[in-house]
Amino acid sequence: QSALTQPASVSGSPGQSITISCTGTSSDVGGYNYVSWYQQHPGKAPKLMIYDVSNRPSGVSNRFSGSKSGNTASLTISGLQAEDEADYYCSSYTSSSTAVVFGGGTKLTVL
Amino acid sequence: EVQLVESGGGLVQPGRSLRLSCAASGFTFDDYAMHWVRQAPGKGLEWVSGISWNSGSIGYADSVKGRFTISRDNAKNSLYLQMNSLRAEDTALYYCAKDKLELPTGAFDIWGQGTMVTVSS
Numbered sequence: 212q213s214a215l216t217q218p219a220s221v222s223g224s225p226g227q228s229i230t231i232s233c234t235g236t237s238s239d240v241g242g243y244n245y246v247s248w249y250q251q252h253p254g255k256a257p258k259l260m261i262y263d264v265s266n267r268p269s270g271v272s273n274r275f276s277g278s279k280s281g282n283t284a285s286l287t288i289s290g291l292q293a294e295d296e297a298d299y300y301c302s303s304y305t306s307s308s309t310a311v312v313f314g315g316g317t318k319l320t321v322l
Numbered sequence: 323e324v325q326l327v328e329s330g331g332g333l334v335q336p337g338r339s340l341r342l343s344c345a346a347s348g349f350t351f352d353d354y355a356m357h358w359v360r361q362a363p364g365k366g367l368e369w370v371s372g373i374s375w376n377s378g379s380i381g382y383a384d385s386v387k388g389r390f391t392i393s394r395d396n397a398k399n400s401l402y403l404q405m406n407s408l409r410a411e412d413t414a415l416y417y418c419a420k421d422k423l424e425l426p427t428g429a430f431d432i433w434g435q436g437t438m439v440t441v442s443s
Contacts, residue, residue: 245427249367256436257359257367262422262429300367302428309369310381311357311428316366 214312233301241282245304324348331437344418352396355421
């Protein structure tokens with residue numbers, strides 16, 4: 212069982228906005244601003260889309276944004292495009308004996 | 323070009339050992355924490371282990387603690403994962419990943435293409 216909880220799937224039509232949630236505890240998501248989001252297309256390595264809750268790496272579209280409230284972080288993708296269809300994972304630093312935890316992943320389908 | 327290249331994967335019998343390597347290039351290796359992340363076939367990402375820039379801070383997932391050992395050689399720009407007492411559930415694609423900071427934060431901005439480890443008799 213994954214330490215962070217994500218919905219298994221979300222879907223949206225081109226041009227719409229969707230939000231993926233990532234729920235943890237006060238020992239990880241709620242306790243630190245070290246939440247990241249990754250996009251993974253089939254057969255490819257993951258790509259960092261958001262780090263430190265809401266920062267975008269250079270080259271990532273501003274259609275991707277991140278936020279956090281309490282123990283839940285969120286990834287919002289606006290103006291959905293076909294190429295956004297992928298698996299999305301959240302991660303967080305944790306104060307437990309492990310240093311990093313991932314969510315179980317969310318499959319985004321663009322209808 | 324910033325690059326991570328993993329090697330050392332393969333087919334191994336349960337209970338045996340394997341050592342993975344990750345060669346880094348294109349960035350100042352000893353400025354950053356490094357990690358191993360794995361993905362079982364058809365499954366999600368699982369963080370395996372991480373090590374700070376100077377090896378002073380090391381962490382392991384509960385699933386591998388006591389069996390796997392992470393290390394790095396900053397002079398050789400290389401990261402390693404010694405895997406002992408391998409189990410069928412360790413079968414996965416193992417990625418090497420660079421952290422954005424010198425201490426583990428979980429922000430992996432560079433990933434390798436992975437090396438496959440299959441544990442089977």
